[in-house]
Amino acid sequence: GAVVSQHPSRVICxxxxxxxxxxxxxxxxxxxxxxxxQFPKKSLMLMATSNEGSKATYEQGVEKDKFLINHASLTxxxxxxxxxxxxxxxxxxxxxxxxxxNQPQHFGDGTRLSIL
Amino acid sequence: xxxxTQTQPGMFVQEKEAVTLDCTYDTSDxxxxxxxxxxxxxxxxxFLIYQGSYDQQNATEGRYSLNFxxxxxxxxxxxxxxxxxxxxxYFCAMRELIGTASKLTFGTGTRLQVTx
Numbered sequence: 001g002a003v004v005s006q007h008p009s010r011v012i013c014x015x016x017x018x019x020x021x022x023x024x025x026x027x028x029x030x031x032x033x034x035x036x037x038q039f040p041k042k043s044l045m046l047m048a049t050s051n052e053g054s055k056a057t058y059e060q061g062v063e064k065d066k067f068l069i070n071h072a073s074l075t076x077x078x079x080x081x082x083x084x085x086x087x088x089x090x091x092x093x094x095x096x097x098x099x100x101x102n103q104p105q106h107f108g109d110g111t112r113l114s115i116l
Numbered sequence: 117x118x119x120x121t122q123t124q125p126g127m128f129v130q131e132k133e134a135v136t137l138d139c140t141y142d143t144s145d146x147x148x149x150x151x152x153x154x155x156x157x158x159x160x161x162x163f164l165i166y167q168g169s170y171d172q173q174n175a176t177e178g179r180y181s182l183n184f185x186x187x188x189x190x191x192x193x194x195x196x197x198x199x200x201x202x203x204x205x206y207f208c209a210m211r212e213l214i215g216t217a218s219k220l221t222f223g224t225g226t227r228l229q230v231t232x
Binding site: 034042043044046049091093095104105106107108109110112 | 151153158159160161162163166207219220221222223224225
């Protein structure tokens with residue numbers, strides 16, 4: 001089945017640091033990737049839709065300058081949390097879509113980000 | 117606007133028994149898709165089963181089946197012969213189309229605990 005790789009799986013860093021998370025589709029081309037944030041014991045909240053070769057589409061309330069998304073190729077999207085603060089600590093998970101209709105989104109294993 | 121409702125925050129089931137996890141949805145789109153994902157404590161999102169709005173038959177995948185009642189706008193997940201490894205969070209999600217990409221809206225989830 002389709003595989004999505006997300007790296008790193010866990011990050012612990014100091015406040016003020018910028019953190020980059022990578023999401024790769026390993027065996028298919030993904031024109032669209034999605035970035036979600038999940039708080040403990042809560043559901044996944046879509047942050048943004050990442051489109052290859054164009055600007056990401058952010059959901060309402062998500063700071064574009066805080067969460068930079070780059071989708072430079074059909075197999076790679078990156079999320080950079082800029083100048084991270086403790087309130088940015090969360091579980092971030094990406095997914096990739098092979099296309100339309102009944103194709104499920106395939107998820108990476110997530111990144112647990114802890115800002116000290 | 118779309119909405120996914122999972123009214124059971126937690127469920128218990130005895131090993132080898134069947135369990136039903138509830139999901140209702142609200143949409144005005146005639147074409148939509150419903151997905152169930154499993155999220156173990158390790159965090160990854162595992163695709164379980166899909167039901168399209170035009171599918172005539174209820175979806176089945178091994179021990180998973182989807183009780184799709186279109187008129188009631190419900191898409192309950194049935195897990196037969198529960199196993200200890202089924203203990204996890206379960207999310208119902210509905211697909212929204214953005215161009216040719218699928219945007220998923222998730223319910224709040226149900227935590228299933230399988231007991232001996």
